[in-house]
Amino acid sequence: MHSALKTLLALVLAATPLAVHAEPWTYTDGAGETVTLDAVPQRIIATEDAAAALIPLGIRPVGIIASSQPQDSRALQGLDLTGIEMVGVAYNEVDIEKAAILQPDLVIAEYWPGDREWGGGPAVTGPDGQLRALAPVTGPAQLDSVVGLIEEYEALATSFGADLSTPEIAAAKANFERARDAFSAAAKAKPNMTALAVWPGDDGLWVAAPEGSAELMDLKRWGLGFLKTGLNPDSGYWETISWERSDTYQPDIILIDNRKPTNRASAEAKPTWTAMKAAAAGAIGEWPAYWLRNYTAYAGELDKLTAVVSAADENLTTAQ
Amino acid sequence: MTNVAPTFDARHGAPLLLGLLGLVALVLAIAFLSITVGARPVTLDTVWAALTAYNPDSTDHRIIWELRLPRTVIGLLVGAALGLAGAVLQGATRNPLADPSILGIHAGAALFVVLGVAILGISQLSIYVWLAFAGAGAAMLIVYAVASLGRDGATPIKLALAGAAMTAALQSVISAILLTSPRTLDEVRFWQVGSLAGRNMDIVIQVAPFLAVGIILALASARLLDGLSMGEDVARALGQRIGLSRAIAGLAAVILAGASTAAAGPIAFVGLTMPHVARAITGPNYRWILPYSMLLAPILLLGADILGRILAPPGEVQVGIVTAFLGAPFFIALVRRRKLASL
Numbered sequence: 001m002h003s004a005l006k007t008l009l010a011l012v013l014a015a016t017p018l019a020v021h022a023e024p025w026t027y028t029d030g031a032g033e034t035v036t037l038d039a040v041p042q043r044i045i046a047t048e049d050a051a052a053a054l055i056p057l058g059i060r061p062v063g064i065i066a067s068s069q070p071q072d073s074r075a076l077q078g079l080d081l082t083g084i085e086m087v088g089v090a091y092n093e094v095d096i097e098k099a100a101i102l103q104p105d106l107v108i109a110e111y112w113p114g115d116r117e118w119g120g121g122p123a124v125t126g127p128d129g130q131l132r133a134l135a136p137v138t139g140p141a142q143l144d145s146v147v148g149l150i151e152e153y154e155a156l157a158t159s160f161g162a163d164l165s166t167p168e169i170a171a172a173k174a175n176f177e178r179a180r181d182a183f184s185a186a187a188k189a190k191p192n193m194t195a196l197a198v199w200p201g202d203d204g205l206w207v208a209a210p211e212g213s214a215e216l217m218d219l220k221r222w223g224l225g226f227l228k229t230g231l232n233p234d235s236g237y238w239e240t241i242s243w244e245r246s247d248t249y250q251p252d253i254i255l256i257d258n259r260k261p262t263n264r265a266s267a268e269a270k271p272t273w274t275a276m277k278a279a280a281a282g283a284i285g286e287w288p289a290y291w292l293r294n295y296t297a298y299a300g301e302l303d304k305l306t307a308v309v310s311a312a313d314e315n316l317t318t319a320q
Numbered sequence: 321m322t323n324v325a326p327t328f329d330a331r332h333g334a335p336l337l338l339g340l341l342g343l344v345a346l347v348l349a350i351a352f353l354s355i356t357v358g359a360r361p362v363t364l365d366t367v368w369a370a371l372t373a374y375n376p377d378s379t380d381h382r383i384i385w386e387l388r389l390p391r392t393v394i395g396l397l398v399g400a401a402l403g404l405a406g407a408v409l410q411g412a413t414r415n416p417l418a419d420p421s422i423l424g425i426h427a428g429a430a431l432f433v434v435l436g437v438a439i440l441g442i443s444q445l446s447i448y449v450w451l452a453f454a455g456a457g458a459a460m461l462i463v464y465a466v467a468s469l470g471r472d473g474a475t476p477i478k479l480a481l482a483g484a485a486m487t488a489a490l491q492s493v494i495s496a497i498l499l500t501s502p503r504t505l506d507e508v509r510f511w512q513v514g515s516l517a518g519r520n521m522d523i524v525i526q527v528a529p530f531l532a533v534g535i536i537l538a539l540a541s542a543r544l545l546d547g548l549s550m551g552e553d554v555a556r557a558l559g560q561r562i563g564l565s566r567a568i569a570g571l572a573a574v575i576l577a578g579a580s581t582a583a584a585g586p587i588a589f590v591g592l593t594m595p596h597v598a599r600a601i602t603g604p605n606y607r608w609i610l611p612y613s614m615l616l617a618p619i620l621l622l623g624a625d626i627l628g629r630i631l632a633p634p635g636e637v638q639v640g641i642v643t644a645f646l647g648a649p650f651f652i653a654l655v656r657r658r659k660l661a662s663l
Contacts, residue, residue: 090500202511202518204635240635242359243517244383248634271386271520275379 027159030111030141030152031118037136040161041105045087045131047120048075050108050139052293053153055079056172058162062102065120065131067091074259074291092121096130104135108156110149111141114212144217146292153293176295179302180222186306187223190314194227195219196251196278197287200267204240207249208257208287212237215292215301216255224309227251247275250317253308254278255287283312336608339601343615347396350622354392355384358629359636391516393524394583395622395639397531398516399590401580403617404538405573406591407598407610411545412569413476419592420456420577423479424486426586428459429578430512431490438497438504448511449526449582456578459486464570474566475552514587514640516625527579534575538610541569545606587640589647590617596654620646 025037046054048066052075055061065088070076085102088094110119118125118137125137140152154164187193197216199206210216210226211233220226227249231239241248254276256263264284267273274280285308288301356367362380369375370384402420409418420426432455436442442451467474467482498505544565547555552562577591598612621639624646628637 093500203515203638204517242629242634242636244358244360244387244629245634247379271382272379275382 025159027138029138035136035138037105043103043105044108045099045102045104046108047110048073049110049119049293052076052079053150054157056294056296057154057157057164057169059157059160060084062104063087063099065094065124075293088124092123094124094130099131100134107131107135107137108139109137110139113141142214144214146214146218146298149214150294172295176299179299183302183306184222186309190309193253193312193314194225194251195253195255196227196249197255199257200263200270204242205246207239207241209233209237213289215288243270243272246272250276251278252314252316253283253285253312255285257289258286259289259291277316281316283316336602340611346619347615350619351392351396354395354622354626355388357626358388359633386520390519390521390524394519395516395625396618397528398580398584399618399621400614401531401534401576402587402591403594403613404535404610405576407595407613408538408541408545408569408573410595411549411606412566413479414548415476415480418480421487421586421588423483424459424463424490425456425574425577426581427487427490428455429581430586431455431494433511434494434497434504434508437508446522446526449523452582453578456581457574460570460574462486473563511585513638514585515638516584517636519583523583527583530575530579534572534579537568537572538576541572542606542610545569549604585640587643589643590621593647593651594620
């Protein structure tokens with residue numbers, strides 16, 4: 001409902017390019033609040049996730065707040081950050097003086113409806129967050145599709161005056177659509193295939209419910225089957241399983257959370273990792289957990305997944 | 321001061337020796353349980369087969385050898401170390417609430433691990449061991465140095481105060497790092513609660529030499545602790561060198577607490593409570609309190625770990641959480657039942 005409204009609003013704004021400069025800028029964000037500015041914002045501070053979405057669409061923020069150094073940020077990898085000030089390199093922290101010097105018109109973050117929180121951390125972007133003293137905080141909501149989120153950003157970028165018809169943007173989107181179709185074809189060719197998304201912890205194997213992750217929901221929509229687990233998504237999106245019971249679930253392929261580069265190695269070091277038939281068979285892919293925000297990154301991850309799905313045996317385990 | 325001179329009392333010696341043998345049997349029984357009971361049901365036959373004719377292709381066999389056996393050995397070693405460290409610290413500082421956390425040892429170990437993760441990006445448990453060890457030693461040295469300032473030297477009260485202040489200071493630094501670095505929090509969250517799971521034999525091999533030295537040193541310090549327990553003046557009058565005695569006992573405690581924290585994370589309550597149980601059984605003689613603590617603590621620790629494995633299948637509850645839940649009410653009951661033996 002909101003997203004439709006927002007898209008409509010953005011389209012209306014986008015459809016009146018001549019008036020944009022003179023007219024006030026209005027946006028209804030993921031939390032349902034409307035932000036109005038006297039003019040289209042020029043100086044934007046964005047969270048790393050928002051920046052990862054906006055930069056490829058031609059909107060360059062003046063500052064970025066991230067939860068790590070930019071080289072450690074999965075979302076920002078591969079993006080040209082020259083000339084953009086890092087005003088935060090730790091979760092829930094911002095260098096407010098640096099941010100003030102940038103004189104931002106607007107702060108773009110993401111709203112997580114489940115936690116009712118803004119990305120970047122409560123002390124930075126929350127209701128009493130430090131950045132709110134400099135500029136309004138707004139942005140789309142995290143829902144159940146990364147593609148949907150990217151489209152929200154496209155509407156937002158358009159409202160900032162971005163031209164989405166450039167060859168680069170069109171090529172990135174076309175490449176994504178090719179990757180998506182290839183993935184979908186590979187997944188649909190194996191209707192019996194079941195996947196399981198995990199984080200290999202030292203205290204146990206963490207199993208994710210696809211409902212808690214926008215990219216897993218995308219994959220599901222495009223035809224990848226997920227193994228049914230005992231998890232009730234209403235009460236949490238993770239289930240911890242003792243390493244002694246790592247064979248509790250037997251998927252045909254395992255997707256390992258790739259936010260931490262050493263995850264696969266640490267999974268393979270567990271004595272009972274191969275108690276999962278898919279692990280023994282090497283049917284292991286990467287789960288780009290929570291950090292995808294643009295078509296180029298998405299296409300890269302999808303191509304890797306397509307290769308894993310194509311190589312895997314859909315009847316490795318019988319459906320439970 | 322109700323203590324008499326700490327001589328070997330033949331009247332109590334025989335029953336106490338029997339009790340000690342009983343505890344050894346209990347430790348063996350709990351070790352047996354720890355190998356046979358876990359999140360995954362494995363039959364006794366299979367356990368026996370795994371121990372006698374190991375087949376690396378069998379998941380059950382791998383679980384016995386690579387998960388439960390290291391876990392049991394670590395539980396026994398860490399338990400013994402925590403019990404001894406607690407008893408030695410309580411004796412050396414004459415403070416009934418002394419344990420590795422009150423002297424800043426846990427906090428020092430934790431800070432070094434957190435710094436290693438946050439600044440150096442370390443993520444292997446095998447390196448945590450050395451960081452924790454260095455941190456424990458550094459914290460103890462600083463606490464001892466601070467407590468030694470002034471005319472009276474490192475008195476029990478000053479040691480406890482310096483330790484508590486150190487713990488508070490280090491904890492706030494740790495919190496500051498963890499709150500601002502989710503990556504570090506993710507890394508150490510598991511280690512910080514205290515757990516016996518996810519450790520392999522490499523960790524055992526790394527910390528075993530330290531634990532062995534610490535255990536020998538601690539057991540050998542019984543006579544010194546008995547002397548200290550009579551008060552500094554009496555101990556001095558009996559010809560004991562107070563500073564040296566404390567230094568030896570402190571060194572034993574640092575080695576034990578540092579190595580056990582390195583292996584299993586900071587586990588609270590075991591080191592605090594078990595020496596009191598030991599003291600309730602044996603009376604004030606450290607030649608009995610120390611071995612009793614050394615055997616009682618692993619029984620609690622492994623027992624709590626076994627409980628944690630079967631409480632929430634198919635997951636597990638970390639041993640640090642279980643010991644806190646078991647240890648706190650137990651300790652309250654102990655304090656309420658009788659006045660804590662004056663130290």
